Amino acid sequence: MPFNKFERMDKFDPYEECPCGSRKKFKFCCFQSAKDDEKTSAEKFKGYSDKRIQHEANKKWEDTDFKICLGFTKNECRPLIKSAHALQNNRILNRISEQGHVFNISSNISKKGIDADFKKISKNKASTFFGFCDFHDNKLFKPIEQKEYKNEEIQNFLFGFRGFCLEYHRKIRKLNTLRNNFKASPGFMLSPIAVQLYRNSEFDIADSQTEYETFRKDYFNKDFNKLRTIHRRLKKEVEFAVSSSFAVKDDLHGNVINDIYSVNSEIVPNIHVNIFPRDGETVIILSYHNNYDSIYSKYFDELKELSDEDLEKHLNFLVINYTENIFFSPRLLKKLSDEQKRSLLVSFQSSMDAQKTYELNKDGQFFNFNLFS
Numbered sequence: 259m260p261f262n263k264f265e266r267m268d269k270f271d272p273y274e275e276c277p278c279g280s281r282k283k284f285k286f287c288c289f290q291s292a293k294d295d296e297k298t299s300a301e302k303f304k305g306y307s308d309k310r311i312q313h314e315a316n317k318k319w320e321d322t323d324f325k326i327c328l329g330f331t332k333n334e335c336r337p338l339i340k341s342a343h344a345l346q347n348n349r350i351l352n353r354i355s356e357q358g359h360v361f362n363i364s365s366n367i368s369k370k371g372i373d374a375d376f377k378k379i380s381k382n383k384a385s386t387f388f389g390f391c392d393f394h395d396n397k398l399f400k401p402i403e404q405k406e407y408k409n410e411e412i413q414n415f416l417f418g419f420r421g422f423c424l425e426y427h428r429k430i431r432k433l434n435t436l437r438n439n440f441k442a443s444p445g446f447m448l449s450p451i452a453v454q455l456y457r458n459s460e461f462d463i464a465d466s467q468t469e470y471e472t473f474r475k476d477y478f479n480k481d482f483n484k485l486r487t488i489h490r491r492l493k494k495e496v497e498f499a500v501s502s503s504f505a506v507k508d509d510l511h512g513n514v515i516n517d518i519y520s521v522n523s524e525i526v527p528n529i530h531v532n533i534f535p536r537d538g539e540t541v542i543i544l545s546y547h548n549n550y551d552s553i554y555s556k557y558f559d560e561l562k563e564l565s566d567e568d569l570e571k572h573l574n575f576l577v578i579n580y581t582e583n584i585f586f587s588p589r590l591l592k593k594l595s596d597e598q599k600r601s602l603l604v605s606f607q608s609s610m611d612a613q614k615t616y617e618l619n620k621d622g623q624f625f626n627f628n629l630f631s
Contacts, residue, residue: 267457268450277447277456279437288444295445308368315367322434328423329394330474336393344424344501344583345385346403350534354497354587355381361586363606374603376591384585385501387427407541409489411482418485418530418545419473421501424583425528426466433459458519465505465525472547485530485545486554488562490569492540497590498629499535502581503528509557510564510572516553527553531577540630542573570630578602578625579609590629598627 270277272285280287306314325339345351354360362384364377390398402416436456439446446452476484505516505526516526527550532543544561546554564572577584591599605625 267454269453270447277437278441278444279434284447288440288447291444292447295443296448298445306369311369312367318435318438319431321438322431323388324431324434325388326427327391327394328389328426328470329391329398330477331394334393334397335391338392339388340390340392340395341383341386341388342390342395343385344387344420345499345534345585347381349403349536350499351381351384351585353535354499354585354590356588358382359588360384361588361591362584363582363603372607374606376586376599376603378588379585385424385583387424389423389427407536409487411485411487414487414489414543414545415473415476415482415485417501417532417543418487418503419477421530421532421583422466422469422473422503422528424501425503425581426463426470429459429462429466433463461526465527468525469528469547472549476547484548486548486551486558487543487545488558489544490542490566492542492566492570492630493538494540494630495535495538496533496540496630497535497587497593498533498584500531500533500577500581500584502532502577502583503530504580505529506554506557506576506580510560515557525550529554531573531581533573533577542569570628574627574629575625577629578606594627601626 265271266274270284272289273283276282276284276287276289278288327335327339329335343351351360358381359378360381361376361378363374366373366375396403399416399420401410401412402420405413407413407417433456436452436459440452476482505518505528507514507516507518509515517523518526527546529544529546532541534541544558546558561569561572594602601624605627608624
């Protein structure tokens with residue numbers, strides 16, 4: 259008898275497609291290899307140095323990079339898929355860079371676990387992904403690349419869409435990384451934790467495919483107003499930039515908006531977040547599709563009523579807790595004390611490690627920094 263949806267969260271059904279990606283049934287592909295390897299999978303890495311563990315992790319991620327054009331008119335695609343910026347290079351990254359560089363947060367993997375640190379990166383490589391051909395990267399985004407931002411509906415739509423595409427591309431890479439891990443160490447296919455990671459990754463991609471088709475339909479119908487948007491301008495220029503899409507778990511009061519681990523959720527939709535500096539001010543664009551009013555309407559009503567100061571506090575938490583596609587000016591990191599930098603890095607980790615949250619709260623360092631100051 260096939261596993262039900264709850265059983266499938268912890269183990270692979272013998273008659274489903276093998277998680278290695280071969281498209282064969284699990285029972286007739288990697289099942290026996292998984293049983294043979296089950297006891298030795300975790301042992302393989304005990305002899306590795308921390309440097310090798312990090313190298314292996316980086317290589318597996320690099321091996322999953324792929325090229326696709328997420329433009330809506332496939333017949334107009336040009337052969338060259340370019341390394342496109344989710345955050346504009348000249349208008350945004352150039353503004354927060356110093357000597358052509360910015361910083362992001364990277365994960366360092368060792369035997370002790372995962373730690374975060376700041377990593378210096380060229381602004382030309384920051385926030386890039388192989389997600390658009392040269393034609394669509396230029397034509398599709400003209401309203402935001404060649405015009406100043408004026409809170410126009412099509413501009414809000416395109417800012418939301420571009421950040422969404424970056425995250426969609428990454429989600430596919432994360433699933434393929436898990437598949438490569440299974441190929442290298444089949445025993446992990448019998449690990450409930452590994453299976454849960456795989457299932458959540460599958461759900462993420464299915465939800466993203468649904469949202470992509472919604473973006474596509476609205477673009478052709480010119481229904482740009484179907485993205486409910488909160489636009490705010492702050493009278494100061496921040497030293498960081500964000501372009502991302504993610505599902506928000508809790509509202510301002512800690513009430514659950516999305517049960518992101520539930521197998522019963524039909525879809526866990528994203529909100530789209532863009533924050534960037536502009537000529538002495540900061541632009542904030544928050545949006546979601548009105549198909550998901552039942553999920554996000556009350557939350558956005560509350561956000562809309564926040565003062566600038568309270569909105570800053572919430573976004574300070576939101577962007578560190580939910581996205582990796584945030585880049586910092588070297589000038590900002592110079593302003594932060596060592597204590598504030600540690601709080602930022604460990605707060606970033608805390609979204610994946612409850613123990614980190616406990617430690618920060620105990621020390622009074624939970625989100626003890628202000629990116630907007």
